[in-house]
Amino acid sequence: MRIYIQAKPDAYEDKIEKIDETHFVILVKEPPIKGLANRAIGRLLAEHFNTSPSRIRLISGFSSRQKVFEIDEA
DSSP: OEEEEEEEOSOSSOEEEESSSSEEEEEOSSOSSTTHHHHHHHHHHHHHTTSOGGGEEEEEOTTSSEEEEEEOOO
């Protein structure tokens, strides 16, 4: 499953806002430095979808606020 993310790093709190089934706005406390925010987004997605963080992969948007993650449903 592909998930489309609008990332907001350096936020006051970690939070997921669901727009529809595949689009989310995710706020994380971590700064967008050296992939810290990307890893935090992956952890939040893993918690939200009740899966392991190793099943979450960043497909595109490594240095953009618009990101595409893939969740391995196997």
